[in-house]
Amino acid sequence: MSELIERLSAGLPAEAVLTDPDVLASYAHDMAGFCPAGTPAAVAVPRTVEQVRHVMRTADALRVPVVPQGARTGLSGAANAVEGCVLLSLLRMDRILEIDPVERIAVVEPGVVNATLSRAVAEHGLFYPPDPSSWEMCTIGGNIGTGSGGLCCVKYGVTAEYVLGLDVVLADGRLLSTGRRTAKGVAGYDLTRLIVGSEGSLGIVVGATLALRAEPPQQLALAAEFPSTDAACEAVCRIMEAGHTPSLLELMDRTTLRAVNDMTKMGLPETTEALLLAAFDTPDPAPRLHAVGELCTAAGATEVVPAEDPAESELLLKARRAALTALDAVKGTSMIDDVCVPRGRLAALLKGTAEIAERHGLTIGVCAHAGDGNTHPTVCFDAADEDEARRARASFDEIMELGLRLGGTITGEHGVGTLKKSWLAEELGPVSLELHRGIKRAFDPHGILNPGKVF
Structure with missing residues (x-):
């Protein structure tokens, strides 16, 4: 251990090597529950x-594991320490190196906070679409590591679609550059896409070239109340079948609405079984909102309320962004699932989740990026109650099993980490898992990069 500290200190400033036990403990976890962490x-x-x-x-020479970290807002345990590791925090690498309005790209270091980048590019009339609920805290490096999504995925897609190129430090310290700065490019294997979502198991992202879009008009939203989650999911299917492309299409069930009200005092309707939020960021959103409102009514909505202006729309979005934090406060601890299913099976997932909650005597709230079938069933429980924690x-x-049975995936945007690694083999199958392990060996022959994560 002393040799490790000495070698690290030989090439780093004194303030860049932290060994105080209390400080180490504060870095050891991300925000996932039920994910053990070792002592770094x-x-x-x-x-x-x-x-x-x-x-x-240094780590490669001494065969010491390295766990890369951003803001530790992740929900899968991917940033948790393993015993005796070096936690590599990239928070101080937080510079926006370039914003190019002609090429519509930004070049950033991994510690740049998502919201900081979004505001910076907006000054140039540009837009960086991926917007996780934690966008005021989470970093671009962490977003790349987990392949994050967000509220606007239904129209704009996820992080992987905006990463053009990466600078990556490999396990042995070599520097790899992947991808391009150009609008198009297909030279060689797509190593950029391979690294996005790899959760620090293949290399350390130290720079990213990101695609930007022209800034859209401010979006206008509506809220539709439904007497059942089945009716709300039917509305989602009708909206997508009709060819609409909303900038967001979000669902909150009754449990989630109550939790958000308890935390924010926003006065959301608690008598409804599901609230669907739809928005458009087109130059004239009113006709589209009207059409979507009619589809909601036809699916059984009891009330459809369009926002009067962008400020009111933003208030609705703030309520949705607060959902996971609010559910965590219900009992002090939560486990946030991240199951994505085909849109046509969304109702079956919500119905099955309600049955699971009743069978186990638990509170499980569901919020969802309904437009792309990505749900976040959130199990609320008292961690001090052993039986409740077991349930x-x-x-x-x-x-998770229900999601796979419905033709879905165990994670749409949060990643695998340690929380879901036992389910990865179930989803991938033996042939795919073997290839995954071969790729891992090629990038990290000594197995020091975030070991024990993903698989």
């Missing part, structure tokens, strides 16, 4: 690419 040997907080390379060369874990796994 040190936290390295570099500011430059060369300093990251030094950390990796929470069992219900979580049953929801």
